[in-house]
Every structure is written in C-alpha cells, then in structure tokens.
Amino acid sequence: MTSYEQIKQIMDQIKAMPDAIAILAKFRSFDTAVETMKRMSFVTVEQEGIVIPKNIHCAVFKTTTGAMVVIGGTLSEHEFVEIFRLCERFGSIDSITGREPSLIKKFERAVGKRVSANQLKTKRAHVIAKWYFVENTERHVRQVVLELPVEAEVPARLKGSLMDTPDLMGALRGVGFAPDVSGALIQTDFVKMAWASFTWFMAGDTPDQKGPFVFCKANNVVDHIRGCRTRVAFSFYRFRTGGLLQIFVRVDSPQVQAQAGYPFITENAHWPENHDTKEVIPALLRRQDLEVCFIADTPAARCQGKFGLRVAIPDNCRAILKKEWEALNEYHFAIPESRRDRRDAFAQFHNENPLEENPVLDPVPSGGADNEVFAEAPQSDSKNAGSLKNHGQAVSSQLTPKTAGTRQEICEYCHGTISSRLQAYVLRGKIACEECDKKLRGPSPT
Numbered sequence: 001m002t003s004y005e006q007i008k009q010i011m012d013q014i015k016a017m018p019d020a021i022a023i024l025a026k027f028r029s030f031d032t033a034v035e036t037m038k039r040m041s042f043v044t045v046e047q048e049g050i051v052i053p054k055n056i057h058c059a060v061f062k063t064t065t066g067a068m069v070v071i072g073g074t075l076s077e078h079e080f081v082e083i084f085r086l087c088e089r090f091g092s093i094d095s096i097t098g099r100e101p102s103l104i105k106k107f108e109r110a111v112g113k114r115v116s117a118n119q120l121k122t123k124r125a126h127v128i129a130k131w132y133f134v135e136n137t138e139r140h141v142r143q144v145v146l147e148l149p150v151e152a153e154v155p156a157r158l159k160g161s162l163m164d165t166p167d168l169m170g171a172l173r174g175v176g177f178a179p180d181v182s183g184a185l186i187q188t189d190f191v192k193m194a195w196a197s198f199t200w201f202m203a204g205d206t207p208d209q210k211g212p213f214v215f216c217k218a219n220n221v222v223d224h225i226r227g228c229r230t231r232v233a234f235s236f237y238r239f240r241t242g243g244l245l246q247i248f249v250r251v252d253s254p255q256v257q258a259q260a261g262y263p264f265i266t267e268n269a270h271w272p273e274n275h276d277t278k279e280v281i282p283a284l285l286r287r288q289d290l291e292v293c294f295i296a297d298t299p300a301a302r303c304q305g306k307f308g309l310r311v312a313i314p315d316n317c318r319a320i321l322k323k324e325w326e327a328l329n330e331y332h333f334a335i336p337e338s339r340r341d342r343r344d345a346f347a348q349f350h351n352e353n354p355l356e357e358n359p360v361l362d363p364v365p366s367g368g369a370d371n372e373v374f375a376e377a378p379q380s381d382s383k384n385a386g387s388l389k390n391h392g393q394a395v396s397s398q399l400t401p402k403t404a405g406t407r408q409e410i411c412e413y414c415h416g417t418i419s420s421r422l423q424a425y426v427l428r429g430k431i432a433c434e435e436c437d438k439k440l441r442g443p444s445p446t
Contacts, residue, residue, distance in 0.1 A: 158202075224259070294306050
C-alpha cells in the first residue's frame, strides 16, 4: 500500500468517528515529525514507540520531501489547540478536515484565528490537478480529463440548501434531459433526481466567490464517494447535427459500485448556441481553479451542500480546454443553421455514449487503436512520455493533436477517405462523408 493510500485510509477512519476533525501536516523530515508528536501532552512515550488515546488516530509517513502526519479524531478543544500549535511551530499545516463546519469554526476561534480554517482550505485548493487528453473517434469525442485527489477537499461552496439559493435555482432551466421510451428527449426535474449535475454562478463580490462552479447531486451515496478518486471529464462531441459539450463527474467508490452495480457518474450538457452556455463555459475555462460542490438531500432540507473538491488547473491544460471549446464552436457553427438540431444531437449522444458503458475514457498509452493519450508538451520532456505520475499529465510526445488518436473512416458510398477532422455521418445504416450525406439526404426542411 502506498503512502497516499495509507493516508486516505487513516482519513477515512477519522471521518467515521462522531464529530471528528483531522489535521494533515507536513514536516521537513521524518524525525522532526516524530519528535513533534512526542511533545504532545496526551502522548505517552514508551520504549516500543508512542501511545495515543483511543479517541485519536495518528500516523507518520515518509515522503520524498520529508514527512506527513495525519492526526485527528473526536478531539477536545485543548487537544486540537495543542496539535495545531505544535504542527504549525515545527512544520506546516496542509489542511483541516471536519464534517461539521461549526466544529471547525469553534476550533478556529480557539487558536485565535492565527490561520483560519477557510485560509487552510484555500491553501489546499492549490493542489494541482493531474490530467490527460484522450480521443475516441467511434464516439465522436475528444476529452480533457482532470483528476481531483482526496487532498483537494474543501468545505461545500453551497452553505445551506439549493432551495434557498434563488440564483442557482434559476439556473436549473433545462438541466437534466433523458430519452423516454419513444426515444424523444424529455426534461427532468433536477431537484427530484438522485444523481445529477449542473454548472453555474453564485452571488458574490469577487471572481472566487462567483465561480462558476460545478454542482453535483449525490443522494444516498454522498458519504460513500467522499474520499474516493474523482475525475471531471470535459467531453467535446462532434455530432452530425451539432457540437455538444458534456461535463462528466465520475467517482470510483467501491461501496457505490457494490451497492448500485456501477460507479457514481453525472452528466452536464451544454449546447453551443444556448445563451447560458455562451456565458458560463467561457467563464469556467478562464478560471485557474476547478471546483465541484457535492450536494444531497438531508432530513432537514433538499439539496444541501456537503463537501467540495477544488484543484488548480495547469496552464497547458487550461490552454487545451480553451482550444477544444473554440474548435467545437467552429465545427458547430460551420453546420448550416437549418441542419443544426439539438434534439438529434442529444439522441446521437445517448445512442453512442450510454452511461452504463462509462463515457469517461481512461488514458491509453500511445499506440492504442481507439483512444490515444497526448498533450502538448516540450520535446525535452519526452523521456517522461506517458507518465501520469511523474509529469502531471499523460503525454505522448511523438504525437500531435492533428494526428494523434484518430482512425480514418471510409465513406461507404463514394469510398473516399473521411478526414479525422471532419464529421462522419451514418446514412441508411452506412458511414457517409459530408458530401454524400448532403447529396443523398437532400436539403433539410426549413
């Protein structure tokens, strides 16, 4: 088990305790971390090691830069203050995690607000996301996938209930479309859905307060997905009647998989010519951070904020996101207006990308047939090609965005090659190029 997995395990044990709070701290060396623990008044130092009370969990891990300590539990105010001050004196506090915001505020006051819980959460928001690019030509999709690690957790952006937030409730127009038995699309009610997501702004005076943010509803499973691997996939689809952006949030929770038979996943669709899309997506891609706020129904109220995840988006990743969004708009608006059809694009999406087949693509080493992973990276980094762990994103420096991860289609009518940058159509059960599609389908009714 890796140090990261062990840290997560300890954090999960602490979260399972009533009224628990945990501190994650960094130290310049393993010895410094251990000596700091020995200074705590509630610790007993014995020949075999140190002994701590049953209400507290603690572990020290060696890292490449020193050591990390996870310590927490059902702490008294005195225990928290002592831990906080010793960790701050001999190391640096990376994060404070607690289920109850009121408990964090109580302890924040106890240490005289030298470093507030909110400041600690902001610091932790600068966890830099690992990411990868992948393309699947059969599904007509190009994806930029960001990984949100456990240590990126922050307090829920939504402090109360969604029902009490008029600016967010107003954004739910059009959220949630699903095919009915006839194949037509029907609008669903976000508030009544168990799993769903949408992206919108919040009221505030600063860009950090306003967002936009991704809100993700996780009824009945929100406690199971907390502390699990999370991925957000920006998926750029090029369909025959228009371009479509889907923002997927996927969490790999063993408990949810065992309970439901599939992972937790939500989708959030954006049609390029919608007014809301034109406003929210450029603003989202301009942000340096990506923040997901998880919400769920509680006995007290519906759609209450539970916790969030926030990561810094690397500059090269943000550049590719903007480039893909611009390219999708260029593709979309190049289709004659009379042929653009939102309903047909959604139907094609659901036909080709069913949720049960997992629309969030995994990174594939260079040389794969359907999916290729690449990013624009300096040639000097070629020795780290394909290393998600070491380089921050999966890279294949031998490939370029114009040719990587593509497979040429052949028109079954004129037998010509369909460029990887053009849309392949399905006409009467056969693959067709755009010219043949126009000739055989005839002009669209206006």
